Amino acid sequence: MTPDAYCQQKAAQSGSSFYYSFLFLPPPRRRAITALYAFCREVDDVVDEVPDPGVARAKLAWWRAEIARVFDGTPQHPVALALVPVVREFALPANHFQCVIDGMAMDLEQTRYVDFPALELYCHRVAGVVGLLSAEIFGCSNSATRGYARDLGIAFQLTNICRDVGEDARRGRIYLPQDDLARFGVAPSSLLRGKPDAAFRRLMAFEVERTQAWYAKAMAQLPGVDRKAQRAGLIMAAIYRTLLDEIAGDGYRVLDRRTSLTPLRKLWIAWRTSRAA
Numbered sequence: 001m002t003p004d005a006y007c008q009q010k011a012a013q014s015g016s017s018f019y020y021s022f023l024f025l026p027p028p029r030r031r032a033i034t035a036l037y038a039f040c041r042e043v044d045d046v047v048d049e050v051p052d053p054g055v056a057r058a059k060l061a062w063w064r065a066e067i068a069r070v071f072d073g074t075p076q077h078p079v080a081l082a083l084v085p086v087v088r089e090f091a092l093p094a095n096h097f098q099c100v101i102d103g104m105a106m107d108l109e110q111t112r113y114v115d116f117p118a119l120e121l122y123c124h125r126v127a128g129v130v131g132l133l134s135a136e137i138f139g140c141s142n143s144a145t146r147g148y149a150r151d152l153g154i155a156f157q158l159t160n161i162c163r164d165v166g167e168d169a170r171r172g173r174i175y176l177p178q179d180d181l182a183r184f185g186v187a188p189s190s191l192l193r194g195k196p197d198a199a200f201r202r203l204m205a206f207e208v209e210r211t212q213a214w215y216a217k218a219m220a221q222l223p224g225v226d227r228k229a230q231r232a233g234l235i236m237a238a239i240y241r242t243l244l245d246e247i248a249g250d251g252y253r254v255l256d257r258r259t260s261l262t263p264l265r266k267l268w269i270a271w272r273t274s275r276a277a
Contacts, residue, residue, distance in 0.1 A: 003082035004031055007038035010079070017261070020270040021235035032090060032137045033232065035082040040100065040130060042079055047107045060105055067097045090136045099129045111173045119177055120154065127157035139229030148221040152233055155214035159240045162207050162247060165191060166255035176207060194256040204252035208244050215241055231274055238273040239266050
């Protein structure tokens with residue numbers, strides 16, 4: 001299996017909404033973004049699937065060294081091999097990849113976030129920086145597009161946090177800021193009960209509204225000159241904002257279930273958004 005084929009398989013198996021946006025890119029950019037996405041999946045899987053924190057830290061350290069080898073032209077892993085021509089063609093900075101690993105490492109060191117600024121730092125590292133890398137791959141001719149891409153990445157991560165509240169709590173992680181829980185009178189232990197009460201629904205309405213505000217903030221920064229080039233991000237945003245609407249429409253039942261869209265619906269949203277971009 002070639003490195004590109006490995007990355008394609010990794011992306012397809014994930015079932016992520018991002019995969020649908022890749023379908024509308026020209027082949028060279030599609031290969032590049034698929035390699036970037038596969039890298040993100042690899043380091044995220046270290047945190048989610050390796051039960052021993054010491055082993056997980058060692059694996060992330062290995063990935064730090066592997067990223068250095070990508071920029072030296074001597075990597076070993078199939079994903080890293082696929083990234084070699086990508087970082088050269090699109091002039092992607094090594095520190096952005098290291099920043100993503102920094103974000104993944106945060107999951108090994110903390111399971112709570114005191115307030116939103118603390119959570120924003122996490123979201124910037126694991127998703128905002130990925131947005132910056134993606135913008136370069138999609139095509140970025142105006143510097144304002146980078147602000148759009150960074151904030152859009154944070155909006156994506158906030159969407160994932162809203163969707164996965166119950167699942168994350170069962171893993172011992174609470175990403176919703178502790179001061180938000182206190183403000184709405186939601187005890188951290190209640191996130192494991194599986195049934196939302198009125199206080200939890202008010203909390204989640206606030207979190208979803210804030211997430212939608214991040215999408216609006218991102219969209220306001222996208223220059224018209226880059227809109228067509230950045231349509232993959234616009235497709236992702238349309239799918240994820242629809243997911244937020246579904247979460248709200250379902251009464252914020254994110255403690256005992258994972259709200260999702262069908263593949264056909266994602267493809268329809270992707271096609272419709274692509275035509276409008």
